[in-house]
């Protein structure tokens with residue numbers, strides 16, 4: 066079963082999140098603690114993490130950015146939606162963290178080559194069709210010195226997720242079938258790993 070008719074442009078995605086950021090707490094309640102546990106279970110194991118830098122693309126309300134900022138030397142966030150970024154800035158301030166958040170489009174990132182050690186993308190890659198995902202990963206791999214880390218839906222079809230993703234206008238159905246190992250080879254990643262953690266997919270594209 067596929068839900069494949071509603072697709073969004075960057076403009077309509079921005080409008081959606083500039084409206085939906087007020088209600089993102091509905092998502093945050095479940096997603097936040099799981100992202101915290103994923104960070105605790107994986108990022109803490111990166112050797113020398115306290116000396117490294119990270120960029121969180123499509124950071125939304127900072128659910129991942131804030132736990133990353135507690136571990137990395139410095140972290141920045143980027144997102145299309147000013148509303149989501151305002152929410153992220155409030156989360157960082159409440160945690161006593163100084164995190165630069167800036168507006169940007171992941172399809173046109175402006176960061177120089179090798180400007181961050183790690184680049185993260187959580188729950189955003191499935192918003193794009195596979196032909197755009199490859200370009201996104203290629204560009205993010207240029208920005209990263211060490212790896213691009215993708216956290217996204219688990220790869221087993223879930224009916225509740227399918228309905229939410231249809232409303233969001235994402236490419237959940239195609240995401241589930243994407244061969245990310247092949248995509249990693251196409252993007253020139255030196256090494257690729259895929260793991261399931263907290264029921265989510267963790268995709269690691271090493272430079």
Ligand SMILES: C[S@@+](CC[C@H](N)C(=O)[O-])C[C@H]1O[C@@H](n2cnc3c(N)ncnc32)[C@H](O)[C@@H]1O
Pocket residue numbers: 075078079082096122123124125126127128129143144145146149169170171172186187188189192
């Ligand atoms: C489901 S939310 C995930 C947010 C956050 N990473 C998290 O895990 O909670 C998807 C985010 O992607 C952002 N987004 C969608 N299209 C984007 C684009 N082209 N460039 C940058 N951000 C984008 C949205 O504004 C939204 O904040």
